[in-house]
Amino acid sequence: MELNNPLYKNMGAHVINSIFTIDKGIVKVLLIKRTNNPYKNMWALVSGAMYNNELITTAAKREIKEKTNLENINLEFVNVIDDIDRSPLLRMLGFSFIGLVDIEKVNIMKETNKTSDADWFDINKIPNLAYDHNKILNNSIDKLKYLITNSNILKTLYPTGFTIPEIHKVYESILNKELDRRNFRKKILTSGLVKDTNQTINFKGKKPAKLYIFNDNIPDKKLI
Amino acid sequence: MELNNPLYKNMGAHVINSIFTIDKGIVKVLLIKRTNNPYKNMWALVSGAMYNNELITTAAKREIKEKTNLENINLEFVNVIDDIDRSPLLRMLGFSFIGLVDIEKVNIMKETNKTSDADWFDINKIPNLAYDHNKILNNSIDKLKYLITNSNILKTLYPTGFTIPEIHKVYESILNKELDRRNFRKKILTSGLVKDTNQTINFKGKKPAKLYIFNDNIPDKKLI
DNA sequence: CCAAAAGTGTTATGTTTACACCCATGT
DNA sequence: ACATGGGTGTAAACATAACACTTTTGG
Numbered sequence A, B: 001m002e003l004n005n006p007l008y009k010n011m012g013a014h015v016i017n018s019i020f021t022i023d024k025g026i027v028k029v030l031l032i033k034r035t036n037n038p039y040k041n042m043w044a045l046v047s048g049a050m051y052n053n054e055l056i057t058t059a060a061k062r063e064i065k066e067k068t069n070l071e072n073i074n075l076e077f078v079n080v081i082d083d084i085d086r087s088p089l090l091r092m093l094g095f096s097f098i099g100l101v102d103i104e105k106v107n108i109m110k111e112t113n114k115t116s117d118a119d120w121f122d123i124n125k126i127p128n129l130a131y132d133h134n135k136i137l138n139n140s141i142d143k144l145k146y147l148i149t150n151s152n153i154l155k156t157l158y159p160t161g162f163t164i165p166e167i168h169k170v171y172e173s174i175l176n177k178e179l180d181r182r183n184f185r186k187k188i189l190t191s192g193l194v195k196d197t198n199q200t201i202n203f204k205g206k207k208p209a210k211l212y213i214f215n216d217n218i219p220d221k222k223l224i
Numbered sequence C: 001c002c003a004a005a006a007g008t009g010t011t012a013t014g015t016t017t018a019c020a021c022c023c024a025t026g027t
Numbered sequence D: 001a002c003a004t005g006g007g008t009g010t011a012a013a014c015a016t017a018a019c020a021c022t023t024t025t026g027g
Helices: A056-068 A133-150 A164-175 A181-191 B056-068 B133-150 B164-175 B181-191
Strands: A011-023 A026-034 A046-050 A075-081 A091-100 A115-122 A194-201 A209-214 B011-023 B026-034 B046-050 B075-081 B091-100 B115-122 B194-201 B209-214
Touching (some): A011 A075, A011 A133, A026 A046, A026 A164, A046 A056, A056 A115, A075 A133, A075 B075, A091 A133, A133 A164, A164 A181, B011 B075, B011 B164, B091 B133, B133 B164, B181 B194
Antiparallel strands (some): A011 A046, A075 A091, A194 A209, B075 B091, B194 B209
C-alpha cells in the first residue's frame, strides 16, 4: 500500500453517542452544548475523535467520560456514517452508538473544557443539533426500539433486578404504544429473556411484586 | 481538532467483500489468490483500500471491478472490523460487505496485476484465508441468512422474474435446511415479498411454472 | 400413458390477542 | 373496609406446520 498517496491520507474517525434514559416514563437523550466552533453554542450528541490506538467502543466510552463524567456504560453499535463532506478539515468517518443509563444513578457533569451545558431532552422535543446529529439520533431511536424487543439491552438499567410492571412502563415508553400488561407478562416470562429471582419487593399499600433479572444469553429471536 | 496529534494520523480504511453465488444448489463465495505480500499466494476475499474521497460502498464496488471485473453488484453492509493490529503499516478500519451474483451471467477475470487466480468456493469447504478473512466470511454468511429471510436481497439474482420452485432451492441452500415446498409457497406469496407477473415459463416435460418478481418496498418483518 | 415437477387444500397444532377477576398491602 | 396496583386464566382469532392429491407437459 502506497502510504504517500494523498487518497490514503487525511482520514479520521470519530464516535457519536446517543445516551438514553427513562425519566418518569419519558424517553430522553443526553445532549451537550458546544463551546467551540463549528456549531458553537448548539446542542449536540456526545461525540468526539477516535484515536488510532483505540477500538471504536473504547473511543466512545472515553468521549462519554470526558464530556459527561459517565462511566461503565454498555454501548451498542448502530451504524457507520460515511458521507464525504462531514468535516471541512479531513475525511471523517463516524461510528454511532447507543447507551442506556438510569437517570437516578448518574450525575452528569454540566461543564467541561469543551462543553458549557448538558441536559436530558425528551426524544419527541429535540432542537436543531450540530452537524448531522438529528439524523444520527433518529437512526439510534429506531435501533433502540429494535434492541429492546430483540435483546437484553435493558439489563444495564436493572443490574440487580426489576418487576414486570416496572419494565412494562419502559417498553411502552420506548415503543411508544400500549401493551396489554397480562400478555406482556406472559411474553416476557416465556421468551427466555428473564429469570425469576424468587425475591419480592414491597411498595407501600400494594401487593408485593416479584423480582426478575435479565438473562445473559438470550435466544436469537423477537422477544416482545 | 489538532490534526498533528499522532493519535489522529496514520488511519486508513479498506473494504472486504464476500461475493456469493448459488452453483447447482451449492452456495459459493468468490476468492482471489494474492500475488503480493503479506499473505502472498493465499486465497482471500475481494478486498482493498478505500480512498478518502469515496463512500464505503463506492470503494467496495471499485475494488470488485478492479480485482474481478464484476460490475453493478448490489452490496449490503455487514460490519465494521476495528481490531487495532490488523495491518502493520497503519491503523486500518475494515468495512465488510455482501454481494450476490448469478454465476451464469458473470465472467470473472482470473488474473489482474494484484491477483493470480479467482474462483468460487463452497462455503462449507473454505481454505485458510489471508488476514482475518475467515472470520469476516463467517459473519457474512450469517448476515446472508438473515437477509434472505428479512429482505429482498435475492432480487438482484432474478431481475426479470423467477418461479417459486427456483427460489425454494436457493432458500434451502443458503439456510442449509429443508423447507416444505407447499408451506414455503404460501409464506412467500402472503409475505408481501413478491408479486405475480401473470406470466409462465415452460421447462421440458414439466407443468409450466408461474413467474414472480420481488417487490421493491417490502414489509419490515421476518418473511420466511 | 408415464415420468417429472408444478400447483393446490385441509386438518392439527401452536401462538397471539382480547378480556375480567382475585390478591396482598398500608392506611 | 377500601384503595392501589400486582398477579392469574381462559376462550377466540390467527398463524404455522404437517401432510396428499391433482395438473400440465414432453417423450
